[in-house]
Amino acid sequence: xxxxxxxxxxxxxxxxxxxxxxxxxxxxxxxxxxxEAVFHRWGYHRIITSTVETMDTLMAGGAIERLxxxxxxxxxxxxxxxxxxxxLTASIAxxxxxxxxxxxxxxxxxxxxNVFRRSAQGSQGGQQEYHQAGIELLGSSGLMADAxxxxxxxDCLSAVSLSGAKLVLGExxxxxxxxxxxxxxxxxxxxxxxxxxxxxxxxGLGLPDDLQTLALRLMNLRxxxxxxxxxxxxxxxxxxxxxxxERLKGLIELLETERHRGVSVPAIVLDLSLIxxxxxxxxxx
Numbered sequence: 001x002x003x004x005x006x007x008x009x010x011x012x013x014x015x016x017x018x019x020x021x022x023x024x025x026x027x028x029x030x031x032x033x034x035x036e037a038v039f040h041r042w043g044y045h046r047i048i049t050s051t052v053e054t055m056d057t058l059m060a061g062g063a064i065e066r067l068x069x070x071x072x073x074x075x076x077x078x079x080x081x082x083x084x085x086x087x088l089t090a091s092i093a094x095x096x097x098x099x100x101x102x103x104x105x106x107x108x109x110x111x112x113x114n115v116f117r118r119s120a121q122g123s124q125g126g127q128q129e130y131h132q133a134g135i136e137l138l139g140s141s142g143l144m145a146d147a148x149x150x151x152x153x154x155d156c157l158s159a160v161s162l163s164g165a166k167l168v169l170g171e172x173x174x175x176x177x178x179x180x181x182x183x184x185x186x187x188x189x190x191x192x193x194x195x196x197x198x199x200x201x202x203x204g205l206g207l208p209d210d211l212q213t214l215a216l217r218l219m220n221l222r223x224x225x226x227x228x229x230x231x232x233x234x235x236x237x238x239x240x241x242x243x244x245x246e247r248l249k250g251l252i253e254l255l256e257t258e259r260h261r262g263v264s265v266p267a268i269v270l271d272l273s274l275i276x277x278x279x280x281x282x283x284x285x
Contacts, residue, residue, distance in 0.1 A: 105139025170274030
């Protein structure tokens with residue numbers, strides 16, 4: 001009777017929220033159990049950070065835009081501006097600096113938590129709460145760290161029986177470096193349109209012919225690794241950009257070697273238009 005009365009009063013979840021019913025929970029736990037088994041097998045340990053963070057932490061020094069964060073209005077917060085985390089990396093970085101400064105690195109951490117992001121502009125009642133699992137490899141970089149991350153992801157796909165999956169890889173440092181050819185006043189707009197694969201918007205920016213050609217080339221710079229590397233060879237790359245390309249080639253070669261050894265590695269698509277919404281990425285994405 002109570003459920004009927006509540007339904008009649010049209011009680012609904014808050015805008016952007018979502019209830020998980022028992023079957024949803026069973027399915028969610030099935031996935032989580034298998035992912036956590038993979039994380040443990042690779043030597044990762046779980047970290048749980050606060051759902052509520054200061055806005056300074058959540059905006060990661062400007063890498064995350066203010067509009068991405070759902071800010072809280074709390075009378076007892078004093079002078080602190082607080083918000084709900086839109087992702088976990090900034091919170092884990094904060095915990096690493098304040099609580100893990102004296103530990104031995106590298107640190108292998110994983111998370112399984114909910115995150116909150118504003119609905120897309122113009123969306124009415126769009127989802128704002130998501131469940132996210134992932135890893136953070138702190139204090140390690142370079143080819144072997146990249147390979148560990150990709151091979152762990154491949155292991156996760158196998159663990160949840162996602163056969164026939166393709167792994168789309170970008171290289172944020174290379175993409176951002178290529179975008180440096182655009183003037184400061186227009187670069188961010190170009191970045192957003194490339195990330196959205198919006199050719200019409202790109203062509204409507206009124207860019208000089210050479211920059212418009214570059215923007216369209218960047219937007220379409222995806223495909224089989226060999227094809228993308230062949231296209232990159234036609235760019236006038238700096239020595240720093242060439243070094244990134246060589247490291248990316250090394251990663252692809254290492255993954256191919258692992259595949260030939262019998263390791264389950266999905267088909268790889270390189271996509272240099274793949275630009276994450278948060279600006280703190282400096283390597284593979």
